[in-house]
Amino acid sequence: MTQRISKYQRFKMMNPVIQFFKFIYLSIKIMLIVAGGHGGTRKVN
């Protein structure tokens, strides 16, 4: 087993307070990307 995620990184990943703000941030970011719209790729003459 190779430890690829350091103890500090893991602390940040699992800390409920930090992750609460991350949750809000991710929810908004995902909403913006996904609800940001969609459309075609071909131009219609």
Next chain:
Amino acid sequence: MAKIVILGAGISGHVAATHLRRKLSKEHEVVVVSPNSNYQWIPSNIWVGIGRMKSEKILFPLAPLYKKKNIEFKQSKAISFFPEGDKNENKPYVLSEYVLGDNKGQQEKITYDYLINATGPKLNFEATEGLIPGENKAYSVCTYTHADHAWEGLKALIEEMKAGKKAKILIGTGHAKSTCQGAAFEYILNVEQELCRHNVRDMAEVTWIANEHKLGDFGMDGMLLSYGGMTMKSSEMVEMIFEDRDIKWIIGAGVNKIEDGLAHYETLEGDYKTESYDFAMLIPAFSGHGFKAYDKNENDITEKLFKGFMLVDADYTPKPYEEWSVKDWPETYQNPTYKNIFAPGIAFAPPHAISKPRKSRNGTDISPAPPRTGMPSGITAKLVADNIIDTIKNGKESLHHKGSMGNMGAACIASAGYGLTKGSGVSITTFPIVPDYEKYPKTQGRQLGKTFGEIGLAGHWLKLALHYAFIYKAKMRPFWWLIPE
């Protein structure tokens, strides 16, 4: 008055039915035809398969909801398509067969003005010899019943490990052309965490097996994503997670035969190998349902409607990978021959794969088929419904709403372990889903800021929040339509 028939009540069929009903007045008929009496929120099957969520939590019966909302529900399955009617029936129809109750086995011609084929994939277990859910120690999590069986199998093995047995667990794709690597990825991480929770992690060797040529391909040609202020390849991200959790991997592997505790596979290098296991979860190949279509004189016209899945407004001209373009992908999901037939979600035939096709040295195709996840399934279903609504209201064809997977973002919140404080999730978004190498030539076809990855507890909360939000939406509770697809 128009009659809209929707085949399938999965993510796309249900989204289409609910939007049509909300926006069309009562004089128009909305009919749903589906063999399963329940709606199921498939993404949460992962948690059913590790025993952390009961299957009842991810499903609800459709008939009472549809009755209340004035949507007609027929618990039957479509068999064949008659888009011109026949000698006795002038209207186009679908021949269907009831699957339950007094009518079981009875066939019915269901006529329509507009048809939405949202039948998703056939889980083609038969394409891999011996891959039968619940047999040969191999399981699936593709439906809630499969996921229940998978948990029974895993639970029994955990008990044996507690008693001192060393075990091998194999999770990934069960066919050289499987798709849905994301679901298998979620499952392997959840299983690994559960082994830790039950204090048997050191008794198990956990291995990923997949038809991807690189880790993190996910059938999407991999991704270059923003991660923690850096730019990282999805292959590096998955490698980091697997190494950190001591998960081994076999890639470029086309599983072709399953025997009791043995998975036989061919590699891209052309070698034939076998991996033994005590528990496996392997995603089967997905295929079309093998529907037939006939014209008015009952001549076979299947090739006008289907190429495995249903033909839509994609460019199906065969071309090499280097010439693939986002413009090949459909925008309106309308059948080119019969303009009143549409196929959103997984039911439409993709123009080609997204990942580069690869063959083994023996000439066997070993590479992922293109995935179509829940979000594009919902978005495409809604735009099909909106185009039909506009067409009915305007009295002439309107295809104003468009949504190509080459101009659409998607979020994939992959669970990496369950638990309010111990859970984890890998949140990945991509824009666009199908890489646009013309627009974003330097970033592997995708826009960097909008294509990002995050790992942590927040990902688990997000996936749980989506579970409750989408079930709320599917149940058509107050203001359900405000929740986006």
